[in-house]
Amino acid sequence: MPNITLPDGTVRRFDNPISGIELAESIGRRLARDAVALRVDDELRDLAALIETDVRACVVTRSEPDGLDLLRHDAAHVLAEAVKELYPGTQVTIGPTIENGFYYDFARDEPFTPDDLERIEERMRAIVARDEPVEREVWDRAEAVEFFRGIGEEYKAEIVESISEGEAITVYRQGAFIDLCRGPHLPSTGRLGTAFKLTSVAGAYWRGDSSNPMLQRIYGTAWADPKALRAHLRRLEEAERRDHRRLGRQMDLFHFQEEAPGAVFWHPDGWTLFQGLIDYMRARQDAAGYREVNTPDIMDRSLWEASGHWETFAEHMYTTETQDERVFALKPMNCPGSLQVFNHGITSYKDLPLRLSEFGKVHRFEPSGALHGLLRVRAFTQDDAHIFCTPEQITAECRGVCELILSIYRDFGFADVHIKFADRPERRVGADEIWDRAEAALLSAVESTGLEYTVNPGEGAFYGPKLEFVLRDAIGRDWQCGTLQVDLNLPERLGAAYVGEDGRKHVPVMLHRALFGSLERFAGILIEHYAGSLPLWLAPVQAVVATVVSDADEHARECVRRLEAAGLRARADVRNETISYKVRQHSVSKVPVILVAGRSEADEGTVTVRRLGTRRQETLALDAAVAALAQEVASKAPPPGAGLKEAAD
């Protein structure tokens, strides 16, 4: 005779055990229609499951996060059922939910084609229309293994075997399809609805390990209703419009070509942006007590052997052999170089902490499949720095880095930053006691900042634990940029020492840190974050002064001179083209300010201002306009309208 306590505190009493569906119906028709599961004492259960005891219960609907996740999980099952019907020899493996959707991995010799995808999606819709009941069963594990082996599902049998003893083996049956699954699931396939779509096929390794066979993965997206699906597809289109590779072309910032895979050809405007980032970072680092150095791009192999890089990353290093038969490596990191600067001459403890920064261009032979525009390249520039300090100084220095990095991200419009703490990886150098100390020091540093962080086990660098700074862009994507690493290994390996208060030599602690991380990558992220409409202070061309007809050319040139005198990057456009055409062209290339200088402006010493993404015009005295823009640059203000709305193309 269950008494069920609902979320609003009311208690309903039933004479007999009751299912989730019946409970939902007893509350309301609409709720029953949108119900996908039941939350019983904080645990999700099938709607079909019976409640027999007194519990707290809450009907989970399709539009709330847990319900949507369940919907996606069911979509994966319907996908698998469709594939089994259409391609009977295929083995099913796993089909989890992911952000915005789901996937299912299949083992099959023939890969799926885009045409197959259409057929499969059609069959999925048929399965939903059939509204097959989905039923949960608890099986004996040996029987389950035998069953899955018997029907040729080797992978499923392997999964069952890997489930820990004592855990129940549950399977769900829908139509002729039986899948191992923890659940919960919808009561029937019809409840999935129609708001799903298969999006792509891809290869993926069994259990995520590249030494295992490759499976065929089918990705899909699923939503509570068609409106949400459409909104998601629109967001994808928006992301495509923001793609930095496309905007890079439109804005004439950079290009890639076959002869230099993974290496950027920066065009003048792109290089202006790049240099702007460096100028900014240099100023911030100078103010924070860093000294800038520069070290060789090519150094002898022996140095990389000593540092441990050769052993760990040899196949990812560019090497070169010279006529004298010496083998050199193009630097994949700046730290060994920085250590040579530290080592040159004896350092006293009074000189610590010593913060050496370097805008170092590094080369890494990344796997071809990893390359991705500016975001993953083989040649890139780090805003690197190495802080040499005593063990006692670690915490204060780490705090300083955390504060600096967050302040810098704010200037670029990234307020949403989260921190990951990554500890010792399997493949590493140095004794465990040293790792214990390094991890403890870094952890206490991040704790002392009071910032939130999550732990990323086993993801540290081979020489030390690290913090990763992940920032979220305007459309919700996460990017790992900054990093801070505590290294108690490399200084010793490379013979670094300072003279302590006791007159003896000590090995310094080395902190590695990069704030942008890669300048190339950060530039790409910025372009996407702002959809190309960069804040005025960063825009490569800040203002174009356009004439209407040729009678005001001189005034336009005067405007440019005045803008330049105020430190702005400005150009005159006195071409024999219509003003409409000029406005369009400069808008497409995302120039933030278009100033029109015509006859009337020339007569009155004014200029008409038009901001990117708006149609509003404002005529101001030239002095006032220049002063306002200079002020905006100095304040590092975000673009009007936050620059996050896509300007019409």
Place this chain on the structure above:
RNA sequence: GCCCACAUAGCUCAGGCGGUAGAGCACUCCCUUGGUAAGGGAGAGGUCACUGGUUCGAAUCCAGUUGUGGGCACCA
């Protein structure tokens, strides 16, 4: 590196069941002096990614290579 797809003018893309290619934009010239997202006309521009193979003939078919895209794996 692995799976799948793709590669035609500077860009976006048509076309081509085997007979050496088109459009729009951009570019050059001419006309046009026009007030806020494309004024008009003409012209020039391509070994159809590369290398082999099949064929009388390959941009088209086949194989390989390179690059790119979407994933997976990797990311000091």
